[in-house]
Amino acid sequence: MNMQEAAVRADEILDGTFAAIKPPVHWTHDESVEGGCDVQRSRAVMTIISEERRGSFLGVIERYWENQGYKRLAVNKSKSPAIYYRTPDDFNVRVLVGSNGQAFFEVATPCVNASAVSPPKAETVGPNYAGKDIPFPDVKSDFWSAKSAPPSSPAPRT
Template sequence: MRVRRSACALALSLGVSIAACAGNGEGADMDMQEAAEHADKIMEATLSGIEPVVHWAHGPTTTGSCDVTRRRSVMTIISSERRGNFLGVVERGWKDRGYRIKGINNDLDSPAIYAQTRDGFGVSLVFGGGQAFFEVDSPCVEESEVAESTASPNGPSYDGVYPLPRPNVRSDFWSVGAP
């Protein structure tokens, strides 16, 4: 890792941008487990900013050669009539935390928002098949083992169940208009 950091420092001092060196701030000084824990905090801040509260369950954690991705699936039914509200609440929360919005997909069936934190973590909210999915991707960090998230879902945990069931929690607000 020290060699990669030295190579990154040299490349950056010469004004050369290398994708593997893109992690700045916190990401450059953490290992994959620390990055996963930081991703959990980003996810918790995102979900706690949504009112009314939505139920969620863990999606799979995946690792690359130097990055980690945490996922959460929203188990509350978000009706097509409320998707815009949901996306807007999340986007405002991300902007309030200083995240840079990198892209918005306005597709009616599969809308999405993509952003980046100040320390190089990618965050996204994507709708697919009528369900909302959150994902947090770390920048390149030091390789290490990664434990599963210790955050407790605010509904059934679905431990060992893959794929997760379709959204099955009704909300007086988010599910309005849904069958």
Template sequence: MDMQAAAERSDAILDAVLREVRPELRWTHGPTTVGSCDLTRRRVVMTDISAARRGNLLGVVDRFWRKNGYRMTAVNNDESFPAIYAQTRDGFSVSLRIGGEGQAFFQVDTPCVRESEVADST
């Protein structure tokens, strides 16, 4: 797999989890960062998640990732900044982090892959 294929896989991972959330979230692409043999794709949720609904969002995402065979690697139960982290069977690390004002950040970090050009998310 090269970096472009890894970027496309990362986008598919992000698309799939965002489709699970109801009501639908407004989001935008975050920056893509490229390392020597890996990359990171991000989605920034524009919908502010109320303190009362943050646990629900984390639960929906947690259940979806587990249902799809992801291995949960860490959970941060902090009241202000909760987060969950997991890894796919093919080595992609995924996370959902909640900011203090209810901002939500999804991120996928790829495993090491062959170097190639990487197109921006569309």
């Protein structure tokens, strides 16, 4: 695998993760960084994730990643919570929710063969701030921005 192929795989990981978030969120590309033998792809969520909904937001992502066979590496339960996972093919994935309700996703590839890397091809949901300063989140969601805890699911019948 070369760096371009690894970048495409990182984009696939992000695409799958964002497809699993229901209701969907607005997002933009963040930095794409190429090292000597690795690539980091990042996205910033432009939908405000309220403090009351952060646990639910992270839970959706965590369940998706675990269903994909990703292994949990760490959890940060602070005011700016984060979860860290590793894919079966050794890509490290992370989501962090900042104190202002903005979520940041990052996928770091393993070391692979050096090559040129193209920018991500995925179309953003909302404005694309790639190469610019990303503003604070400014999109309100009836669900993700709500100031109350989401309704709990009924217990499964046994």
